[in-house]
Every structure is written in C-alpha cells, then in structure tokens.
Amino acid sequence: MDVSVLLLLIPALPLAASIICATLGPRVLGRYCHIPVILCLVAAFVCSFLLFLEVPRTAVPTESDRTVVYERVVPVWQWAVIRDALPQALRSDGGPVSRDLSIEISLRADAMTAMMLTMVTFISSLIAIYSSGYMHGDRGYWRFFAYLSLFVFSMTMLVSASNFLLLYVFWEAVGVCSYLLIGFWYEKPEAAAAGKKAFLVNRIGDFGFALGLFLLWTTYGTLNFHDTPVNTPGSVPVASVGADEAQPSDGDAPSATGTVRGVLSPTRIKNHDFAGGRVGLAICLLLMIGACGKSAQFPLHVWLPDAMEGPTPVSALIHAATMVTAGVYMIARCTPLLMVSPESQIVVACIGGGTALLAALIAITQYDLKRVLAYSTVSQLGYMFLGLGAGTFLGITSGMFHLFTHAFFKALLFLGAGSVMHAMGNVIDMRRFGGLRLRLPVTHATFLIGCCALAGLPPFAGFWSKDAVVASIEEKVHSLEHGEISAGGEGPAHADAGAGRSAVPSTGSANGLMANAAAIYGILFYVAMVTAFLTALYTFRAYFLTFHGPERIPEEAGHHAHESPAAMCWPLIILSIGAAVAGFALDLTYTRQPIQLFAEFLSTTPSLALGSVVGTRVPYAFHTGIAGISAAVAVAGTLLATYLYLGDSREVQWLKSTFDLENFSRWYESRQRTNWGAKPWVAAIHRGASRIGLGWLATLIGQSLLLAGFALASPLLLGNFFSPYKLSFHKFFLDELYGYIVVVPLRLAAAACYAADRWIVDGLVNACGKAALAFGSLMRSLQMGLVQFYALAMFLGVLVLIATKLMMLAG
C-alpha cells in the first residue's frame, strides 16, 4: 500500500473507533464496545508495521552525497492561511521576507515517526484487549473505549505531525484525553482533582512550548518541519523567493528555490541554517519546558504520580508507555535546534539526570505499587532525557531506544499491577497484600520479567537501552576531554554533510557552563549509575513485597482472589516477550560486526541523518567495561533488595529508623524533657534571686537558656521532620512546596483582586456616578420609569445640539 494511504489510515482508524463508540456505545454496542476499538487498533498497528517496513526500503541515498534520508509529507487540508503575516523573518539572511502564516494539516512520515507509530499502536492494541477484561462491567465502559481510541488517534497524530502547531495541537489533545481518563471515575474526588492537576501542570509546560513556538515563528517565519512551496506567487513578494536563492545552494538542494524552508527540513539542516546564540538557546529551553510538562520531568513531574488515580490500563498506556514519551520525542525531533546551542543540551541532560535520581529516591519508600511504578516512569524518562542531552548520535538514538524498550516493560509492569489490583479488589497498598506468587502465577512470572527489564539485568531489554544511554554519556565525557567534538557545536570538519558553510554563530562557548561541560557530564555519569542501583533496589522491593513473603489478601478481595481472565493474561505474556527480547534483538553491538539495528533504523530521520549530529557519529561498539559496571550495579541492587525484603524485615526496619533519624526524636519528646522548674536547686536559685529583687533577672536568664536550647536543638528538630526517609516518603515535600509558593499566593492574589474590584475600582466608578448625581438634581428624585425617558431625552438633545452645530458651521 502506498505510504500516504497508510499514514492516513493510522490515525483515521482509531478516530473512527472513537466515533463509533461515542455514538453507538451507550445504546447499541453496550458491553461489546471493545470490539470496534480492538479491531481498529489492530488494523492501525498492521498499517504502522507496514509503514515501519516501508521506510528503510524506500529510503535511498541522495545522488550528491551518501546520506540516506527518508521524509514523506501527506497534506490533508489547509487549516488557516494568513497572508503576509510576518513582514520580516529574522532568520532570513537575504533581506526582508514576507511570510504567510500557512498552517496545513498534513502528516509526515520518517523513520522516527514510523518507530513511534508502531510502538504506540502495538502497545495500545494490547492494552485495549487487556481493558476489555479489566473494565468489564464498568458503568462507563463505552466512555472508556471512546476516550481510549481518541487518545490513540491524538497520539498517532502527534507523532506524525508535520509542523509545530499541529504538534502543539495534539500535544494538548493527548493532554485532554489524559485529563478525561484520569478523571474517568469522576465521582472519586481524588480522581477529579488529579485530572485537573495533570491538566494544569501540563498547561504550565505548554506555556513554555507556546512561547517556544512563537519564537520559532518570529525567528524562522514558518512552523513547518518540511520545505513548502510558495504556492501563492501573487501575494508573496519576490524577495521571499530571492532570499532562498541568495543562499549558495550547493546543487543538492534544488527544491530550496521558490520554497519556504521548513524549520527541520533537510535543506536547512544541511546548510546549518539555524539561529544560534541567545535566541537559539531560548527556543530550546522553552521547548524543554514543554517537554518537562508532558514527560513529567523535574520540576513539573508532580502530576504523574497523582495521575495513577485513573484506571490502570490508562496508567499503562498513557502515563507510562506512550503519552509521557511525547516530550522525549519532541526533543529528539528538534535535535538540529539543540545542536546549535550546547548549553541547552547540558540543561536537558541535567534535568534528565536529576529527575532520574530524584524519582528513584522517592520510589524507594512508596507503598502504593502503582506509585512506585509511576516514579520509576519519571526516573526512566529522566534517563531518556539524559541520553538526548548527550547530544551525540549515540546519545539520541539510545534515548529513543530506551523509550522503545521502556514502553514494553513499563506497560507490562503496570498491567501486572492492574492484574494484582483486579485480584485484590482494587487495593494497591503493598502493606496490605503479599505472597501472591502462587495465587497469580501468570502475573507473577510476567511481572518478574518486567522487573528484570526495569532493573537492567542482562539480557532483558532495559539492560541494553540503559547501557546505551550510560555509554553515550561516558563517550561524551571522553570526547569532551579529548576535544574530539567541538563544544561549540559548529559543523564538524569531518562531517561530509557539514561541508557547506556553517551559518552557526559561535555561541558563548567560553562561559562557565561550557567550560565545565566535561565535569558536568562526568557527574551525570555517576548519577546514572547510582540511579541504576536504586532502580534495581526499588523494583525488586516492590516485587518481593507483592509476590513473596506470607500470603496476605485484603478483605476487599473477598474469596475470589484469582488469576485474571485470558483477555488480561495474553497481553501480559506478549509484552513480557517484548520486554525480554527487545533489547538483544535490536542491539547487535555484541556480535562480531557490531551494529545497533535500532539506531541504524532511526538514522534515516532527517534530524539525525544530516547536520552537525552526524559529526558525533562514531562506529558502533560494545562497551564491555560500561556494560559490566552497569550489570554489576543492577545485580547489586537486586541482591540488596533480595536480602532486605525476602524473609523477615528486621534489617529494613533498622534501615528505616536510621534514615528516619528516629534517635533524634528523644530530644524533643515530652516524656524525655526535664521539668526544670521542679528541680529543687533551680527553684532555690529563683527564690533566692526573688528575695533580693532580681527575680525577673533569674526568669530572664532561665528563658534565655531555654531559647538557646531550642536554637541548638533546631537542626535536630529539622532533621527529624525532614529526615532522609521522610523526604523520600513525602516526595521531598514538593507538592506542599508548590502549594505554598504557587497555589496559596495565587488564591490570595485572586481574593485581593476581587476585593479591590469591589471596593476600589467599582468604588471609584460609583464615586464618579455620585458626583454626577449631586451635580444634577434632576437625577436625585428619579424613579425607575423615568430613567429611560431621561436617556432618550439626552440622546435626542445631543442630536439636536449636533444638528444646530452643523447648521452653524455650514452657515
């Protein structure tokens, strides 16, 4: 089938399913609502897979150089055109250019899109099947499937968007689906609040994204990824055509004439025609804010754990496997923009690494199984950003590779958790159940595979991709130290595509951030390692708490705590196969001819095939040392978890009390406190002092001593309230912090504004009115029925006045 048909069918099928569910669902389909959805999603998966096969087959090398690029755009309809919207695009070197704001709904396929589409439709098909079992008998069955397929539609559109506006549109659309699905059980106040919170935090991210988009528009004069022909010769001045002609077009870009060059188009990337400097950095950072919102990175990660209030299949699909990776996808897509401002890459890497560590630290102490998984998602997304932040070919492909494998094992783990919830009567607190391995054999086995993949134990999927990320950081450090990659990000000399002129202005590579780049990446390497250890620890903690130990079943489960139905087990099994083999099947660097199949597939994406990123491409190699270290770290974490959580919990209790600084508490507990006033010698001194009239002095000294004691003890008190354990358990108090620095002040501001509105603004208006009233005594005795007469009279009077004036003027 033709690529354009495939590309259209992939989003169209889920949309059709959604419409069918929404219209026929409540009355006609009833409890068979899942059937059209599953059929459409599977069909969409088949289409995606065909596209996936088609891309490498049709990608051919260009004649002039040997770069292999694949890009295909399928226009659907014109959304809006505003002629001559921007008088002058800043990034047009050839003088003033008038640009149309032309927004087209068109789909665009390249390798990255094909990969994302295949992953999204595959996971969502499985989750739709799973949901038919999980949601069975729910009142909102049709609603669930309508939302679900609407989400898949939005997500497929998001990854095949051909311009930034469309990306933004579906970026928000997946957010709405997420809002609707988190609040699916809207009668639960927590679910409704979580949905709102997710939407608002995402809106804050979108705020950055929107600003980035505007800055892209004023800088490049277009929002399209790809080149678009100037189709209205009449309205666009010749200058705009001339501007592109003015570029020394190096023969291989004949299409550049008479076109508006897209922001991420091959010709632009090839010519390194990007805005650097402060504008370039600002664009990247603003886009990164958007990515932080959607992909739950610090400081905007707070919505994701709360989003677990939604049905578990939703958590698996939206809040683990697909939607939250949209930020990673966007940043990977914008690689050429990031390449010109290395500072932004460092920021991306730091946010990624920092979030990975922070979330892992929090995950260790959580008792809610889904929340452990949610924080691990945040942490793993951090890994992906870490890879992207390396800013090398290996780094970006490994970030995407981790995205790919993560989708399998995290969906698997969430569905496993859902299966546990299903059996436990919707109880998810790990303290209330345990030892379920015999009750739920399939869930147990598949969950174990998922845990191994997440913990990064070889040879499961997570090991390979995480290893690739860590290796890319190591390589970055190495190259920075040895100066192989110029820190400024200029078109590298040995890149064949970069042979053209480099329009990249040298960014402030002398500033502190860049000077310390090697050190920063070096720290991030260790952060990644520590996080890997923590990951293994919390993963297996959750595993052992849930499936091992004495069998405990909460009373909500009743007497029917049993394995889930086949519709739920089969997706688990299929995903567990993926989680087991997706790593070593695609990462063939350990073979005699090392090749990273996944990276090789992605390499035809224009963003990765051209431009300065090519210069960072090094031959594939299996990093034995790093693989060894990360495997050892993962095994160590796993063993520690086994030691602590398998068997009795004495050590855990000891660790917990140590990290909770419980020993401190006796310093301020009331039964430990001495009642000084009752001590005879204190009383004696006080009495003595009173006799000579200095009782007040004694009291003063006593009180001062008490205050000094408090001051001395305050670190201890603080330590007790903010002990490492409590920090982790209360998620570093970030929710509370946001409450006090954002929500409360805004509410106060709102109340203040309202008060000001009533008393000051309106008061002034009324004062003016009163003054006017005092002026005309006519108004004072006015009755209701007279006002309109008065107004009419006034109006007519003015008319008469004008007429007179006019006559006078004329005469």
Add this chain to the structure above:
Amino acid sequence: MMDMSLLLLLTIALPLAGCVLMGAVSKSGPYAARRFALVVSLLTLVGAAVVIVNFPSDGAGAERYALTDVSWLGGTSPFIDIRFSLGLDGLGLWLFGLTTLLVVTSVLVSWNAIEERPALFYGMLLLLEFGCLGVFCARDVILFYVFFEFTLIPLFFLIGIWGSEERRYAAIKFFLFTLAGSMLTFLGLLSIVLWDYFHSGLGILRFSIPELTESLSVHPIQPLYWQVLIFWALFAGFAIKVPLFPLHTWLPLAHVQAPTAGSVILAGILLKIGTYGFLRFNIPMLPAASVHCVPWMFWLSVLGIIYGALVALAQTDIKRLIAYSSVSHMGFCMLGLFALNRPGVQGGSLQMINHGLSTGALFAIVGMLYERYHTREIRSFGGLARRMPWLAFFMLLFTFSSIGLPGLNGFVGEFLVLLAGFQRAWTGVAQPWVFSLRFASVLAVLGVVLGAWYMLWLYQRVFFGGLREPKVSGSSHGHGTDDLGWREIFALTPLAVFVLWIGLQPKFFLDRMAPTVDNAIAASVRSVVAGEPIAARSEASESEASVRVR
C-alpha cells in the same frame, strides 16, 4: 438569485417587524409570544444565513456587498450628507451571523423561564436583535451611532424588568455607565467628521464611514496629539462596552442580575460592539494614534486578561465567574486588535466570535442550571455529571472551548492573538518599549494557564465528586432535575457545531473576513510602536523599521 442588499434589509427589519406585531400576536394565547418570537428569530437566522452563504468566499469586494446606500437626512441640503447606508463586509459578517444565532438560543432558553409579561420580553429581545444587526451593518456614522445607542434601551428593560433582586441598580448602572462613555465617543466621531469637512475641500459634512476612512488616509489628523485625543474620546465608549480593565465593573453586576437571555446577548454580542468599534473607527481612521497607543492598549488588555482570570478564580457564583472570564477573554480580543498585525487582527476578530459562542453557551447552561435549582452558588453543587450527563457534556465542551483547547474554536483565536502579540513585541517595537511589551506578551500567554485553572476548577467542583444538589423548592414546571430536554439540546447544538467548525476549519471563517480586516489595519500594519508617527515616515524606511532581535 435574490438581491442581497434587499435581503439584508429584510433580515434587519424582520426583528423590528416581529417586535411591532408581538403585541397583536400575543393576544391569541398564553404561549403565542414565545412561539412567534422563535419563528421570527429563525426566519432572521435563515435570512442571515443566505446573505452569509452568498458572501464572496475570498472576501474580495466585500465593501460593496449587499450595500444599500441612499441619502437620508439632509439629503437636499448641500452641505450635510447623512446617509442611510447598510452593508455587510468582513468586519461585521460573522458578528451579524452570530447575532441571529444567539437570539434563537436566547428565545429557547427563555422558553419556560419567563412567565411575567412574555410578550414584552420577547418584543424587547427582538428589538435588541434589530439594534445589534443594525450596528454591524451601518456604514454611516450617524446611523451607526443611532443603532449603537439603541441597543441600550431594550437591554435596559430586559435587565430592569426580568432580572434578579438587584436588577434596578444593575440596569441603571449599566445604562449610565455605557451612556456616559458613548457621549465622549460621539464627540470623537464628530471631530473626525469636522476634520474631514475642513480638509477634504469638498465643503460637505460627510458621515459615510468608507468615505471618512479614505479621506483620513489622505489627510491624516495632525498633529499626533490631536489624533491621540480623538482616539481616547472614541476609546471611552468602546472600551466601556468591551469592557477593558478598569472600566468593567458594570459587567459582572449586569450579568448576574440579567435574565439568561439577557446575559447570552450581552456577553455574546453587545460586548463585541466595543471591539467592533475599535476595529471600525479607531484603527483605520486614527492609525498613527493607534500605533502610538499600542503600549497602553497592550497593557490594558493584558491586565484585563490576568486580572479577570484572577478575580474569576475567587468567585463563588457560577454566573459571576463566567462574567469575569469574559473580561479576561475580551482582553485577548483587544490584544489581538492592537497587535496591529494581520494574525492579530484576524485572530482578534475571530476571537470575538469564539467568545460569543462559548460564553453565550456557558451563560445559557448556567441559566439551565438556575432554572432547575434556583441557585448559582458553586458550593451547593457537586457531582452533577452523573445526574445530568448531557448538561455535563455540553458544559465540558464549552469549557474546553473557553480555555482554548485545540480542535475547538477558542484555540484558533487565542493562538493567533498570542502569536501576534508576541510578533509585535519581538519584531515591531521601538527601543524604549521593547522590554515592556515583551513582558506583556508573555504575561498574556500566562492568562491561558489561569483560564484553564478557573474553568476546570469550576467544572470539577460542580460536575465531579460526590452528588450534591440544592433542594429544589417547588419546581413550577415539573421538570425538576431532569437532564436537558430536546428544546435545550436544540438551543446548544448549533453553538457546539460552530465551536467545532471554527476549530477544525478556521480558514473558512478567516478567508471571508481577511481582506476587510487587513484593510482596516493597512495603514498601521508595518509601523513600529512608539516610533515616529506614520505620516512622517517614507515607504522606503519601512523595511528597516522592525527591530531585529539578533
């Protein structure tokens, strides 16, 4: 094919005729008035639809479309030329259509709510429609002003007679507030006419808007301070209508006290007369002053956006919350218009329609809730989504539309407006204002976040969570707390259709108004804010005018 100018006249006159006949018709039965009003408003809608469908799809030649232009007052006099000139161009096109649409909705939402003197009520409603239609079609200053003032009277009665407890205070405040402003506006318009009289050399006092616009582009009002003075005079009336930030206090009061239909029309159409006035008079006739005042207008708009959103956040009454959200949303319209570039003014014009659709619908929904529970306190509601799924669905749709969700209409307008504001601040501002305007344009984007906050919070409190509903005290119509009936669904569906249509294919709407709208700002589109006045600048200096960021 029917003559469009005749049809336009008929469409405008139809509500007036309906109003006149209402007295006679209403005698034939208790429900005759509302049925008759529905028929009249539907016929008007059909008429408007035909006129709009025949409008040139690329907007070309719109200035002469459906034009009726005859001498009216002072026709025989050699020096006064007041014309009866009505036509439909890109500025008024969609507002005209929106008016006819919202009046149908208003009639339907008043169906059971109005028991007291229904004939008078529907008569006033039709009279109001007549006034609004006239405003959007008038091509003569006097005719415009007559319609402009005329809209006050029926609304004054609608609020004053059928409103809630404080209706008299609200009606008087609304009336005097707007009247006071429009007096100054009239002075401003008069000065423009006089300037034209003294500088055109024709010796005729012309009142025709197209002629004045053209004349002023040849003989711009100079010096600049005089132009700015006239700008602020016009501003007084229009800004109160919009309402812009410090002049908005009549609005929440009027909305809360008005009957549902009054609120729908007030928010949906009457506020647009203010923005329409800016677009029709201030910007094309006083381009240099408009450019000069951009920083002021920017900040007033942005303050309105943020302030309206914050105050909305503090509300406990659903209707007052939506009223304050109007202040915020109209700030977006004004921001777009005074970005003075094409995306902005097109986006701002579209945002007027969007706001009319979504806020009109939201007020209608609040009216439906009030009709069922006789309260609008947010606190007394909870979990209504289960009780009334259709109501919840429509509310969610229009909430999403209001917070600018992509795929729905609000997004298109807000996106264009914010983009334009950003573009203005980043590419067309002279040095002293650069930082200030950039800050303002970023702040405006923050308004979208706040907008989502108060609307979703409202939705969460009223429709989600456990069921909590106020005790219904003796429902007189016996439909108690049922979900929406067919009549109510029929009232909201057309609005929902347009919400989706504009969201998915804004090109259809933008293309028709683009040429006229672009012409309105042609004189100021490439100028640099707070730079030298336009008249002093030559064509050649335009290209270097924009401030480069790099």
